[in-house]
Amino acid sequence: MDEFEAIRLADYKQLDHAQAAESMDISRPTFSRLIEKARSKVADSIVEGKELLITGGNIDFKNTLHHCQDCGEVIQHPFGKIMDDCPDCGSNNIEDLARPFLSGRHGRGGKK
Numbered sequence: 001m002d003e004f005e006a007i008r009l010a011d012y013k014q015l016d017h018a019q020a021a022e023s024m025d026i027s028r029p030t031f032s033r034l035i036e037k038a039r040s041k042v043a044d045s046i047v048e049g050k051e052l053l054i055t056g057g058n059i060d061f062k063n064t065l066h067h068c069q070d071c072g073e074v075i076q077h078p079f080g081k082i083m084d085d086c087p088d089c090g091s092n093n094i095e096d097l098a099r100p101f102l103s104g105r106h107g108r109g110g111k112k
C-alpha cells in the first residue's frame with residue numbers, strides 16, 4: 001500500500017519527491033526507495049504480464065485512527081507513525097484501528 005501511495009503521489013498526482021515524502025510523512029530517501037520498488041513492480045507486471053495486486057484499499061493515507069482502550073479517546077494520527085501513548089490520559093493501551101487493514105506495516109506492534 002505504501003508503494004501504491006508513492007506511485008499515486010509521484011506519478012499520478014505529479015508531486016516532486018520532496019512533496020510526496022512530506023505528504024506521506026516519511027523521509028525523502030525512504031520515499032525514493034519506495035517509488036523505485038513500486039515502479040519496478042509495475043514494470044514487472046507490464047513486461048511479464050503479471051497481475052498487479054493492490055491490497056488493503058479504501059484507507060485514508062494521511063491519517064489513521066487510534067483508540068485508547070483506557071479512556072476511550074479516539075485520536076486522529078498521522079499515518080505511518082507509531083503512537084505509543086494516549087495524549088489524553090498517557091495510557092499506552094492504544095489500538096491502531098487501521099492495523100487490521102495493514103498486515104505487516106506496523107510489524108507485530110506492542111512494546112518489548
Ligand SMILES: [Zn+2]
Pocket residue numbers: 068069070071072073086087088089090091
Ligand atoms: Zn487515553
